[in-house]
Amino acid sequence: QKEVEQDPGPLSVPEGAIVSLNCTYSNSAFQYFMWYRQYSRKGPELLMYTYSSGNKEDGRFTAQVDKSSKYISLFIRDSQPSDSATYLCAMESGGGADGLTFGKGTHLIIQP
Amino acid sequence: DAGITQSPRYKITETGRQVTLMCHQTWSHSYMFWYRQDLGHGLRLIYYSAAADITDKGEVSDGYVVSRSKTENFPLTLESATRSQTSVYFCASSEPVGQEAYEQYFGPGTRLTVT
Numbered sequence: 001q002k003e004v005e006q007d008p009g010p011l012s013v014p015e016g017a018i019v020s021l022n023c024t025y026s027n028s029a030f031q032y033f034m035w036y037r038q039y040s041r042k043g044p045e046l047l048m049y050t051y052s053s054g055n056k057e058d059g060r061f062t063a064q065v066d067k068s069s070k071y072i073s074l075f076i077r078d079s080q081p082s083d084s085a086t087y088l089c090a091m092e093s094g095g096g097a098d099g100l101t102f103g104k105g106t107h108l109i110i111q112p
Numbered sequence: 113d114a115g116i117t118q119s120p121r122y123k124i125t126e127t128g129r130q131v132t133l134m135c136h137q138t139w140s141h142s143y144m145f146w147y148r149q150d151l152g153h154g155l156r157l158i159y160y161s162a163a164a165d166i167t168d169k170g171e172v173s174d175g176y177v178v179s180r181s182k183t184e185n186f187p188l189t190l191e192s193a194t195r196s197q198t199s200v201y202f203c204a205s206s207e208p209v210g211q212e213a214y215e216q217y218f219g220p221g222t223r224l225t226v227t
Contacts, residue, residue: 006154034216036218041221041223042220042221043202043218043219043220043221044155044202044218045218046215046216046217049215088154088155090155090216098160099145099147099157099160099170100145100155100157100216101157102147102154102155102156103154104152104153104154105154
């Protein structure tokens, strides 16, 4: 079993819909949780960063972490065609020193 | 421009050749990382470095060598390239400050093909 599981999609939704992206993990030592967005042939771009459990909101994006269930989510409200990209969850236990463990990424398509 | 750059952006090489991928960051971040991204595997950590002259292996380090003589540079060398090392390589850097200031920034990537 891989440490971080993420449905690769593709996930296709109409413009304006609420999008829910999820990851599960098995390593209870993970404390730092991130979501990256990656456009085709580009480097990953950090969207959201959360420490431990709870919610964090930034504009149309909300990140949730449930450490008891080892489950993290990213919600995108009022989705736009420009949100079409691959979304990668990532996590880490030591605060930046040891590198990130990534999910495989979910390919999201927002239909105009 | 400030940021993290990688060179070359594209490289084709032959099996058995030595290849070096360059990474340079202008933020003076302490931590630097190399990842590879492959279909079906996602991003996997190759090597990381906490400071100049301090490096450590990641999940998929076999066949790779790194050095870090200066804080801003972190070159990755494939000693004898194999076809299985065909991939997209990303360099990243970060400077953790407390619990809330951890952010890892990625470069644009190097697309390497080994023939």
